[in-house]
Amino acid sequence: xxxxxxxPGDLLQQDRPRPVSASNxxxxxxxxRRDKALLLFALPGVVALLLFHYLPLLGNVIAFQDYQxxxxxxxxxxxxxxxxxxxxxxxxxxxxxxxxxxxxxxLQVVFVFPAPIALALLLNSLAHEWIKRVVQSILYLPHxxxxxxVVALFQQVLGNAGLMNDTLRAHGMHTFSxxxxxxxxxxxxxxxxVWKDTGWGTILFLAALSRIDAAxxxxxxxxxxxxxxxxxxxxxxxxxxxxxxxGILRLGDVLTVGFEQIVLQQGPVGTDVSEVLDxxxxxNGILGGNWGVSAAVGLVKGVVGVALVxxxxxxxxxxxxxxxxxx
Amino acid sequence: MSATAARRAxxxxxxxxxxxxxxxxxxxxxxxxxxxxxPFLSVVSTSIxxxxxxxxxxxxxxxxxxxxxxxxxxxxxxxVVTRALMVSIGITVVGTLLSLTATTALAYxxxxxxxxxxxxxxxxxxxxxxxGPGIIPxxxxxxxxxxxxxxxxxxxxxxxxxxxxxxxxxxxMNIPQDLIDSAxxxxxxxxxxxxxxxLPLSKAVLSVIGLFFAVGYWxxxxxxxxxxxxTSKWPLQLVLRTYVVNNAPLGSxxxxxxxxxxxxxxxxxMAILVISLVPILLVYPFLQRHFAxxxxxxxxxx
Numbered sequence: 249x250x251x252x253x254x255x256p257g258d259l260l261q262q263d264r265p266r267p268v269s270a271s272n273x274x275x276x277x278x279x280x281r282r283d284k285a286l287l288l289f290a291l292p293g294v295v296a297l298l299l300f301h302y303l304p305l306l307g308n309v310i311a312f313q314d315y316q317x318x319x320x321x322x323x324x325x326x327x328x329x330x331x332x333x334x335x336x337x338x339x340x341x342x343x344x345x346x347x348x349x350x351x352x353x354x355l356q357v358v359f360v361f362p363a364p365i366a367l368a369l370l371l372n373s374l375a376h377e378w379i380k381r382v383v384q385s386i387l388y389l390p391h392x393x394x395x396x397x398v399v400a401l402f403q404q405v406l407g408n409a410g411l412m413n414d415t416l417r418a419h420g421m422h423t424f425s426x427x428x429x430x431x432x433x434x435x436x437x438x439x440x441x442v443w444k445d446t447g448w449g450t451i452l453f454l455a456a457l458s459r460i461d462a463a464x465x466x467x468x469x470x471x472x473x474x475x476x477x478x479x480x481x482x483x484x485x486x487x488x489x490x491x492x493x494x495g496i497l498r499l500g501d502v503l504t505v506g507f508e509q510i511v512l513q514q515g516p517v518g519t520d521v522s523e524v525l526d527x528x529x530x531x532n533g534i535l536g537g538n539w540g541v542s543a544a545v546g547l548v549k550g551v552v553g554v555a556l557v558x559x560x561x562x563x564x565x566x567x568x569x570x571x572x573x574x575x
Numbered sequence: 576m577s578a579t580a581a582r583r584a585x586x587x588x589x590x591x592x593x594x595x596x597x598x599x600x601x602x603x604x605x606x607x608x609x610x611x612x613x614p615f616l617s618v619v620s621t622s623i624x625x626x627x628x629x630x631x632x633x634x635x636x637x638x639x640x641x642x643x644x645x646x647x648x649x650x651x652x653x654x655v656v657t658r659a660l661m662v663s664i665g666i667t668v669v670g671t672l673l674s675l676t677a678t679t680a681l682a683y684x685x686x687x688x689x690x691x692x693x694x695x696x697x698x699x700x701x702x703x704x705x706x707g708p709g710i711i712p713x714x715x716x717x718x719x720x721x722x723x724x725x726x727x728x729x730x731x732x733x734x735x736x737x738x739x740x741x742x743x744x745x746x747x748m749n750i751p752q753d754l755i756d757s758a759x760x761x762x763x764x765x766x767x768x769x770x771x772x773x774l775p776l777s778k779a780v781l782s783v784i785g786l787f788f789a790v791g792y793w794x795x796x797x798x799x800x801x802x803x804x805x806t807s808k809w810p811l812q813l814v815l816r817t818y819v820v821n822n823a824p825l826g827s828x829x830x831x832x833x834x835x836x837x838x839x840x841x842x843x844x845m846a847i848l849v850i851s852l853v854p855i856l857l858v859y860p861f862l863q864r865h866f867a868x869x870x871x872x873x874x875x876x877x
Contacts, residue, residue, distance in 0.1 A: 279691040283692075286685075292681070296677060296731065305708045305712065306712075307711075367607070370600055397852060400820050401614040404635060508797055512816060515821065542711050546711055549709070
């Protein structure tokens with residue numbers, strides 16, 4: 249299968265042995281002395297990762313503490329799994345955040361995930377190279393904007409005093425309350441993600457489409473296959489590995505839905521419709537001072553994410569796909 | 576009207592049917608592009624429109640009749656926005672340089688299989704892709720290190736990104752080993768090999784990753800929200816949130832402009848938005864050129 253050779257997952261399999269001058273015949277000390285310079289190069293980056301990634305990882309122990317900022321980690325009391333009772337006993341606020349998160353995830357899987365595939369197929373079916381390139385340049389752009397800018401742009405266009413409602417009002421027509429409307433909040437969030445990342449999402453799919461063997465299309469043409477049948481029997485199978493790969497990665501983020509995007513827009517709609525797990529951790533922990541409980545929720549969320557990625561990857565292997573990595 | 580269109584579709588000969596399928600596709604793409612472009616047009620137009628036109632239009636303008644740069648003069652005159660702009664530029668420049676240096680050095684240090692401790696260090700890097708520590712522990716570490724309200728809290732936590740390390744490493748590993756070996760036989764140190772051979776050959780991938788780092792630092796809102804309570808140290812994204820998204824009043828107290836010379840509030844807001852957009856729009860063509868050459872994808876695909 250042509251596509252599988254070119255997946256991002258390949259990156260990690262690049263460790264093909266290189267003709268290093270008989271490294272295994274040297275002793276450890278000799279190799280250390282030989283590679284001293286290389287280790288020094290790696291040092292600053294590794295220190296940064298240890299300080300800002302692994303040290304916080306250890307900091308997760310406060311999930312098992314009644315953490316008090318003035319006592320610090322060493323001075324705070326250990327409380328075992330008490331902080332996790334919010335999760336296991338189903339604290340209403342937590343359940344609410346979980347529910348909102350899952351609804352948003354489902355909306356995103358249904359509308360955000362297929363959008364780049366559809367757009368890529370559409371772009372690919374156009375013969376004109378330059379139209380393709382112009383459209384791509386325009387549609388990739390939103391990906392590089394920050395969420396603050398995207399949210400501000402949406403307000404300017406769809407807000408109550410924004411461009412759309414101004415125009416409707418000027419023509420004496422009915423206006424729509426979209427921004428700040430709790431009923432439409434989840435739809436708004438989803439459409440913002442579509443606006444921002446659909447264009448960018450096509451990159452990988454367009455690359456995969458260009459690797460599908462043209463002979464397959466010619467052969468199916470000769471056999472009299474319609475466009476729809478070609479799509480089903482040639483194009484989609486060519487995209488399958490990539491879709492599986494991205495699906496697995498998305499699965500790891502099932503409990504993660506745009507923290508920045510939601511924090512920016514929570515104010516006017518209230519937490520009832522907008523609280524998700526990440527904002528729950530932020531609002532309860534950093535703003536509310538419930539350090540232990542928030543850390544516990546964050547920890548469980550992280551562990552569930554990893555478990556889902558590993559599980560889905562295993563499943564992909566069982567079905568004969570390459571997945572994210574090979575064991 | 577729709578009935579006529581339907582009848583025409585039914586009676587149309589097959590050639591025309593194919594033509595209309597193509598034009599339907601073009602229409603869809605034109606709509607997609609308009610949906611992306613229109614907000615930008617409206618924002619830029621409003622930022623340079625005058626009070627009279629804004630009032631007449633009810634708030635926002637699609638095409639300014641009397642363009643003026645007063646709003647830009649007002650926000651760049653010193654005051655909140657100017658200061659935030661300086662902070663953002665500083666963070667972006669310093670952050671990008673440090674990130675690119677540390678990432679390239681790490682990638683080069685890991686680029687020779689069989690070198691000492693190369694496997695475990697690689698695992699240390701890769702594991703960070705799988706599991707993030709979470710908001711609370713990150714905050715506590717920054718606090719314990721005394722970095723709250725320090726500009727370093729906007730740089731150091733995102734200094735290294737494992738994915739970028741992997742991309743650059745893959746690129747370096749594709750450089751023929753013979754080149755490096757022969758330089759070494761001639762007595763070159765690792766530093767010389769890196770500077771004379773590896774860096775010149777990796778210019779393309781380094782510029783793409785550098786631009787990505789720059790865009791990331793410029794856009795960073797999350798870290799600033801968490802770690803910066805001191806409003807005088809706010810980067811542009813937080814100022815944008817306060818005065819544009821949350822509509823906080825922006826008057827002569829925040830800007831160093833007399834009340835009588837104050838441009839319309841919509842223009843001020845949109846001018847801040849434009850200023851935060853401009854750097855992205857400036858680097859975008861360069862990023863674009865690299866997509867076109869497939870440098871990035873080539874690197875990503877290995």
